[in-house]
Amino acid sequence: MKRVEVLNKIRNDYDLVVEIGAGPIPYYGSNVIIDKFPYDNAERCDNIKLIAPLIKADASSLPFVKKSVDLLFISQVIEHLADPLFFLKEAKRVAKDIYIESPSIIRETIFGWSFHRWVIQVNDGKWIFYKNDLLQLCGSHFHNEHDIFFTEYTINNFEKLNNYYYGSVDKLEFEVSKTTALEHLSKVNHQKTDFPTNTNDITYSDKIIAISYLLFKNIMPNNIRDYIRRIKFAFKRSKYDSTIDFDRITKDKLMCIFCKEPLKDTDNPCSCGVSVKRLNGMLSFDADDY
Numbered sequence: 001m002k003r004v005e006v007l008n009k010i011r012n013d014y015d016l017v018v019e020i021g022a023g024p025i026p027y028y029g030s031n032v033i034i035d036k037f038p039y040d041n042a043e044r045c046d047n048i049k050l051i052a053p054l055i056k057a058d059a060s061s062l063p064f065v066k067k068s069v070d071l072l073f074i075s076q077v078i079e080h081l082a083d084p085l086f087f088l089k090e091a092k093r094v095a096k097d098i099y100i101e102s103p104s105i106i107r108e109t110i111f112g113w114s115f116h117r118w119v120i121q122v123n124d125g126k127w128i129f130y131k132n133d134l135l136q137l138c139g140s141h142f143h144n145e146h147d148i149f150f151t152e153y154t155i156n157n158f159e160k161l162n163n164y165y166y167g168s169v170d171k172l173e174f175e176v177s178k179t180t181a182l183e184h185l186s187k188v189n190h191q192k193t194d195f196p197t198n199t200n201d202i203t204y205s206d207k208i209i210a211i212s213y214l215l216f217k218n219i220m221p222n223n224i225r226d227y228i229r230r231i232k233f234a235f236k237r238s239k240y241d242s243t244i245d246f247d248r249i250t251k252d253k254l255m256c257i258f259c260k261e262p263l264k265d266t267d268n269p270c271s272c273g274v275s276v277k278r279l280n281g282m283l284s285f286d287a288d289d290y
Contacts (some may be wrong), residue, residue: 016031016032017071018031019052020033023049027075029073032052033050035057038054043080061257061285062093063257065253065255066093070096077102079132084176091172096168098165098166133180133181254285258274
């Protein structure tokens with residue numbers, strides 16, 4: 001199953017969808033984007049695409065009252081967090097449903113992202129976090145040498161290369177293992193095995209798709225390709241509100257991160273006397289800014 005097919009299963013009638021760490025490929029149904037490092041691309045591939053209002057905040061201290069978020073969307077971010085258990089506690093406090101996605105162990109082994117703090121495996125619905133100490137044996141090879149066939153493989157094998165869950169956040173379980181990722185993989189892959197190579201299952205339609213993609217990538221000008229991508233994104237986005245009324249969707253849902261009391265508005269001080277800061281016009285609920 002492709003990622004787009006997974007995302008299409010998400011309901012489009014949520015009132016408040018909050019995305020954590022959107023990056024350059026946000027979820028087209030997001031109403032609010034949360035990011036602690038909005039101007040730092042050290043651990044993402046490009047700038048945040050602002051399809052919704054951006055709030056500066058920590059994923060482990062979300063500025064929302066209890067169960068006020070209809071859907072919390074967090075994709076390819078949980079592996080970066082210092083304390084996933086603390087995040088899960090916070091997610092269960094603020095959200096009703098959640099979509100969560102992360103690289104699988106296979107994908108982590110292939111790419112070897114050094115800045116990922118955790119390697120994650122899902123067993124019987126439980127997300128198990130192993131401290132990332134994997135060696136980057138392939139260096140930057142798989143980051144830099146994407147050919148058409150490898151790209152098609154990653155697109156068509158989303159479920160094999162990623163972990164994901166969509167549903168009630170209260171049913172989500174996390175566990176932090178005392179075993180590191182390298183120790184874990186050393187135990188499960190304790191001996192070398194020769195696996196048979198089978199290329200006979202490549203169908204004629206697979207070849208046509210690969211050739212078409214190659215022509216599209218190398219012949220069509222970049223500006224036309226980008227235009228087509230924008231049209232596709234806009235079409236998906238059209239299922240949701242094209243304009244976002246921030247005050248309406250967050251009314252009675254934002255809270256002070258210090259006294260934990262609901263905020264009447266963001267223009268006046270909270271009952272504890274703290275005013276919400278604005279950085280370059282962006283609301284900040286990040287304690288590090290106070």
